[in-house]
Amino acid sequence: MSQPWHSKVLTLFPEMFPGPLGVSLAGQGLKDGLWSLETVNLRDHGIDRHATVDDAPFGGGPGMVMRPDVAEAALSAARDAARDLPMLVTTPRGMLLNQARVRELAAGPGVIILCGRFEGIDQRVIEALDLEEVSVGDVILSGGEPAALTLLDACVRLLPGVMGKAESAEEESFETGLLEYPHYTRPQDWQGRLVPNVLLSGHHENIRQWRRALAEAVTKERRPDLWAAYVRGKQ
Numbered sequence: 001m002s003q004p005w006h007s008k009v010l011t012l013f014p015e016m017f018p019g020p021l022g023v024s025l026a027g028q029g030l031k032d033g034l035w036s037l038e039t040v041n042l043r044d045h046g047i048d049r050h051a052t053v054d055d056a057p058f059g060g061g062p063g064m065v066m067r068p069d070v071a072e073a074a075l076s077a078a079r080d081a082a083r084d085l086p087m088l089v090t091t092p093r094g095m096l097l098n099q100a101r102v103r104e105l106a107a108g109p110g111v112i113i114l115c116g117r118f119e120g121i122d123q124r125v126i127e128a129l130d131l132e133e134v135s136v137g138d139v140i141l142s143g144g145e146p147a148a149l150t151l152l153d154a155c156v157r158l159l160p161g162v163m164g165k166a167e168s169a170e171e172e173s174f175e176t177g178l179l180e181y182p183h184y185t186r187p188q189d190w191q192g193r194l195v196p197n198v199l200l201s202g203h204h205e206n207i208r209q210w211r212r213a214l215a216e217a218v219t220k221e222r223r224p225d226l227w228a229a230y231v232r233g234k235q
């Protein structure tokens, strides 16, 4: 059998992993060996007797910056020549993660993720090792770990065998270039709010068209960026 999809996370807080990825479908997949996870404590690559990993920013300003020599030592030790794992670093300055990139990563051998902390990481190591800078949204987290968990979760659920057929990823938001249509289940009458009639009709083509129309409407209203790309793609 080929090797399972492999993730290595470089962090100052290895105890945050697998965290939420140790339960539910991702957790079962981890137990079943459908994917694997290794953490590296950045502190183990710290310098001097205090295992220092950061220092004050040149040019002044608040906070501390992760040293390039420390990050490089950890990444070099983690680098996986045999598997040629892509090396990513979490930062709000990165390219916004999207489902297309997640699909590519999930289809590959795995990932190495360097989790930032403090104000950030010395830019030279990012350039020297050609790290892929990824952001998980236009928000500031206190550290890269929740971003790494987000990225891993998104990849792992796409791995063969992790999700059951019922939860197939085909029709979901972004996969079609649109946000998804709304969902309804029992009871049919909840506090006087009724399930849309078309969904009770059993008429599959009408249901498909109704869902498509609502998906288009919500995308147009909430995500003009996705809508513009969708319209371009249809031309």
Ligand code: SAH
Pocket: 089, 090, 091, 092, 093, 115, 116, 117, 118, 119, 120, 121, 134, 135, 136, 137, 138, 139, 140, 141, 142, 143, 144, 145, 147
């Ligand atoms: N001073 C930085 C923010 C540092 S937040 C700035 O203004 O850009 C501390 C760490 O959390 C970062 O190094 C990064 O690894 C992580 N982080 C914060 N927000 C993130 C986001 N939206 N996506 C990915 N990582 C993030």
